[in-house]
Amino acid sequence: MRLLRPWVLATALGLFGTLSASAQTPSQDLAELDRLQTLSQRNSAETVQALQAAAPRFARAAHVDTRRTYYAALADAAFETGQAPVVTDAIAQLKALASTSNDMSSQVLAAAFEARQLAVAGKTRAGLAALAQVAAGAETVGDPWVRWLYHLTLGALHSGNGQFEEALAQLLRSLELSRTLPRQAATAELRSRTHLELLHFDMKNPERALQTIREALPLAEKLDARQALGWLHLHRGNVENVQGDLDTAIAAYRQALQIARAGGLAGLQATALNNLGDVLLQRKAYAEAEPVMREALAAYRDAHELNGAALAQANLGFALMGQGRIAAGVHEVEAGIRFVHEAGSLPMEEQLLGELSRMYEQAGLYREAMATTRKQQALAKELFHTERDQAVATLQERFDSAERQRQIDQLAQANRVQDAELRVRRMQQIGLAAAVALALVAAGASFWLYRRTRTANEALAAARGQAESALTEKNMFLATASHDLRQPVHAMSLMVEAISLRNTDPLLRPLVADLRASMQAMSQLFNALLDLSRLESGQPLGHKTAVDLGALLADVVRLFREQASLGGLTLRLRLPRRGATVWAEPVLLRQALANLVQNAIRYTPQGKVLVSARARGGGWLVEVRDTGIGIAPADQARVFSPYYRGSRADQMDDAGHGLGLAVVARCAEQLGAAYGVHSLAGRGSRFWLRLPTHVATDAGAPTVSAAAHHQAVASRPLQGHCLVLDDDPQVLKAWRAMLEAWGVTAAYATTGAEAHGRLDEGLVPDAIFCDQRLRSGESGFDILRTLLARCPSARGAMVSGEFDAPALRDAEDEGYLVLRKPVNPAELHAVLVQWLAHGKSQREPHPVPFQ
Structure with a gap:
């Protein structure tokens, strides 16, 4: 049961009356086309009929601008009524016009309509590729409306593909261009604002989306833009649905449906029906939802919107399963899943699998529910790893860029200092060889040299400031990224805990355990990023005090014992018989020890991990030994560097991100502790920390295990x-x-x-x-x-x-x-x-x- 994301490229490409005409275009032709295009905002079906009847007048016009405007208006109105053959023919005519008249504006328009056709068929990536082919030409055309259309269409496709940052940039550019149009600027601005509110909704900001809708509705009513009003009411229903106000959402969907039927807007009608049926599914009114979903499926197919048809078909299947017609329902749902899979929409496929699993469970088919849940988890893991790798690659790229710039600045400054030193030596030799008669000249040269040296020193200070600024910016970026990512992780961790408490099905317990382990891995990644940025920026994480090393090690081992057991490993702890107290900052020490134990478990596919502490040289030596894959000699000198992973890391399913040992190194440096590693490839590794001892006083007390x-x-x-x-x-x-x-x-x-x-x-x-x-x-x-x-x-x-x-x-x-x-x-x-x-x-x- 999935709320369909409405396809509103209709509002992006609508009203081609803003097409500017050249001086040769007869004003009466443009005036008539403006009238027909204004009519399309009230009744697209009537507009298509009127435009087809006027074909002898406009399609054979002598002026290129008139023919281009005609075919663009016809394609737009036919899109809204679902007349795919008319759209295809209009695109072909625009391509022919671009070829015979060498008209770049017609070529850009044809590409925009073709991209829209591909998107409604579930081929958004192909649509983006079509727009990329005319990117250079779109920026060179003299008509500002064509540039506006190009950026608006590109923003809509990026939004549909989940590329929100790029979509926002393109839509804001279209909004800026709309205000420069010589005619119908208000209508173009309405379309840009409509897309912006949809983008806010996709970016999980319903409050901002609702505010944008309220700002756009008066403008749509003033222009009597019935088509835009229908989409705005539908979007308002989506926001209310997400916020849980289902009654208000139903009323908004019905308003949109009424406008769609009155204006012959096939795409809007199909979307409103699908979303209305989705609310009924949420309320488990399956019998009421079935006829609504069948009507939505038929409407999508009539409009040739295959992507929407696949989702409507899946929702129809959920309605049938809810009525006990399991076989028929599963057939419909799996057909929808196959389509979105072939279209490459993995997030949508993952959500549909989740809904199917819940319907199986509701029907008491637990074996099928388990199998579907495993498919969903595998797909979710694939999506998570893809997003994680992209995020880490972005972080690495920005970090490397800052490092390269810092090295370039340092090298340039070193060259400037060397040049200054050479000039100093040269001037000193000239001064020694000069006669008394050249004293004034030498004095002047010395003064010039002083000014030059002072300038070089100022440049050196500026270069140092730039390097420090780059490091600060990098740390700020890591801290900000960690904060933004913590919000969904925070919500997910609370939900996982709630699921664990409510679950009574023994078959689901392993899945819940796997989910909790995945959440723990995500939290550890974000914590490592934040700790590393704070440590590198010199921010203190606490104060040193007496720490019971034995209690702390026991707490850390207890934390990872279950993870080790699930991996088939033996995790042992060996402590001295008498107490061991060290002088350290508890948070830093705990983080370092936890990262060492986690690193040992991660790189040990089988065998055991031993954690021990023993007295050495007036201090305490903490060791973490494992029987894992080991570290090659060439890698041992770099294992404590950020983002570095050894040459054998790819052999592991979960090889981490190269941050854990970097945090260990930074923690040890702030603790004033020595650290190191000794390893043999294929035989295991030994990581160690040497900590200063602390003589217990009367106030000394053992550390209490927070986990216990x-x-x-x-x-x-x-x-x-x-x-x-x-x-x-x-x-x-x-x-x-x-x-x-x-x-x-x-x-x-x-x-x-x-x-x-x-x-x-x-x-x-x-x-x-x-x-x-x-x-x-x-x-x-x-x-x-x-x-x-x-x-x-x-x-x-x-x-x-x-x-x-x-x-x-x-x-x-x-x-x-x-x-x-x-x-x-x-x-x-x-x-x-x-x-x-x-x-x-x-x-x-x-x-x-x-x-």
């Missing part, structure tokens, strides 16, 4: 009330699923006003969680303080993907708890156990630091 504490409290029942403030709908869904699974009653809000509204409705929360970064521009910390001022008996915490924001430092300085994304469900459970238990007994004033 969380494991102990995770089984306690929860009962109480929470208020959660976050502007991301997916994150709120994840909070809801997890808190309900724990038995916590919660209310949710996306803005400060909504949160205060929950209190006005009578909510008395025991705990309040506020996200720091809100799209409304409000400060999450300021909102938290105002909420706690109204609820003095509650406790509150900030939730953020950032680590060093001023607002977070202020919160921690004032004693508030700050949770970093992705939030560990066990840690969150421990917090709620303490806070909700406290809320039952007594209320304390705020702020209350978490202990």
Whole structure:
């Protein structure tokens, strides 16, 4: 049951009345074409008939601009009515006109319509290739409308292919060009704005999409653009559907359907029917959904929109399965899946497989559900690895670019300094050989040399500043990327925890375990990126203190014992009989040890991993030994470098990203600890850290294992009330699923006003969680303080993907708890156990630091 992404290239290519005519084009021809094209916004079917009847007048006109305008208007109106043969013939005529008259504008128009044809047939990549062939010509044509059309069409296809950054650039360019058109600029601006709101929706920003729709609707009504109004109402229904207001979505879809039927808009009619049926499927009204989906399928096929037909066919199959007609339903769904697979739309195929698995489970066919789920997981893993490799390649490219620029600047500065030194020596020799009569000249030369040297020093300082700026920018990029990626990972981790708590099917437990392991791997990658950027920028991560090395190692081994067991490995820990206490920063030391153990498990396909600590030379030597693939001698000197992977890493299924050991090296340097590796290829490796010892004082205390504490409290029942403030709908869904699974009653809000509204409705929360970064521009910390001022008996915490924001430092300085994304469900459970238990007994004033 998938909400169809509506194909709105109709709104991109519509109203060709803005085509500029040259001085030779008769004004009466253009005036009549303008009238017919304006009619197409109210009734496209009537427009096609009128244009075909006027063919003797316009198709045989002497002027190229008149014929080009005619064929473009005919193709646009025929697209909306689903008359594919008329569109194909118009494209052929435009190509012939471009060839016989050497008219680049006709060639660009033909390519745009052809790209649109390919896209509705599910061949978006081929459409982008067709547009690329005329890219140079599109920028050289004198008609600004043709350039506007080219950028708008290109942006629409990029959006449909999931390339949102490129799509946004092209659509903004089209919006800029629309304001320069000599005629019908308002209509062109309406089309650009319509595509922008659809892009906002695709980019998971429904609030911004809804705002853009509200801005575009008055303009569409003023122009009486019925076609644009229909698409805008349909888009509004999509936004309301995503936000959970199904009644409002149904009303919007019906408005769009009414406009489509009145104007003969086949594509809009098919899309509205499909989306209306999708809402019925969400409500499990399968019998009502079946005839709607059959009508949508027929409408798509009549309009020759094969991509939409495949999705409608899959939705029809879900409606049949929901009524118990399993065989017939599966046949329809698999036909739709085959089409999107052949079209190369892997994300869409993955979503359809997920829906099919849920329908199998609903029907009690667990074996089929398991098989379909495994296909979905394999495809999701393929998509994840592809996106991960692309992200790492982008990071590596930017990092290498900054490094190359820094080396070039350093080399240039060294050359400038050497030139200055040579000039100094030359002037000194001249000064020694000169007579007293040349004293004034020598003095002048010395002054010039001083100025030259000072300039060289200033250039050296500027080069050093540029190098430091490049390093800072790289660190800022890593930190920002980590923050942006933490948001979906945060939501996914909470959802996985909720799924694990609710699952009672023993067949699904291995799948849930695999999903949790994948989430842990993603979190470790993001944490490694952020830790590396913070360490390289010199930011301290904490303060040194006495650390119980044995307790810390036991905690780390406990963390990875299950992962090692699943991989068929033996993970052992060997500690000295007497206690071992070192002087270190706990966070850095834990990170370094965790990365070493994870690295050993990753590169050991079979055998064992041994973690040990022993006294050596007044300190403690920590070793992690494995029986894995080992490291070649040529690679051992570079294993601690960022993004470096050994020559044998490709042999492993999960060889990491080359960041784990780089973080170990940076941690060890800040701890003041020695580190190294000894390895034999094919026989295993030994990584080691040498840490300074600490003589225990009366205040010394062993380190408490956080993981053990969380494991102990995770089984306690929860009962109480929470208020959660976050502007991301997916994150709120994840909070809801997890808190309900724990038995916590919660209310949710996306803005400060909504949160205060929950209190006005009578909510008395025991705990309040506020996200720091809100799209409304409000400060999450300021909102938290105002909420706690109204609820003095509650406790509150900030939730953020950032680590060093001023607002977070202020919160921690004032004693508030700050949770970093992705939030560990066990840690969150421990917090709620303490806070909700406290809320039952007594209320304390705020702020209350978490202990």
